[in-house]
Amino acid sequence: MDCELCNSTGGLLLWQEDFCKVVPVEDDEHPGTCRVILNRHTREMTDLTCAERTRLMHAVFATQAAMREIAAPDAAALAARLRRHMQS
Numbered sequence: 134m135d136c137e138l139c140n141s142t143g144g145l146l147l148w149q150e151d152f153c154k155v156v157p158v159e160d161d162e163h164p165g166t167c168r169v170i171l172n173r174h175t176r177e178m179t180d181l182t183c184a185e186r187t188r189l190m191h192a193v194f195a196t197q198a199a200m201r202e203i204a205a206p207d208a209a210a211l212a213a214r215l216r217r218h219m220q221s
């Protein structure tokens with residue numbers, strides 16, 4: 134099958150289970166972007182059963198939650214640092 138996502142890991146494997154995996158996307162304009170990839174080839178989201186859609190979205194939300202934990206800037210801390218740098 135000529136499918137790039139099925140024929141390779143798709144990138145650095147961050148997490149994997151029997152249903153799907155999560156890999157980072159190399160994109161300089163959007164750092165921190167990840168891709169959730171099903172292990173079995175599926176053309177469209179609507180080809181999934183309702184249970185599979187729910188399982189997939191759980192993985193998507195878990196990935197976003199993890200990314201926010203490590204990447205989301207704390208606005209108050211950022212403002213304090215900015216003030217400190219602007220004063221010096």
Ligand SMILES: [Zn+2]
Nearest residue numbers: 136138139174
């Ligand atoms: Zn595929």
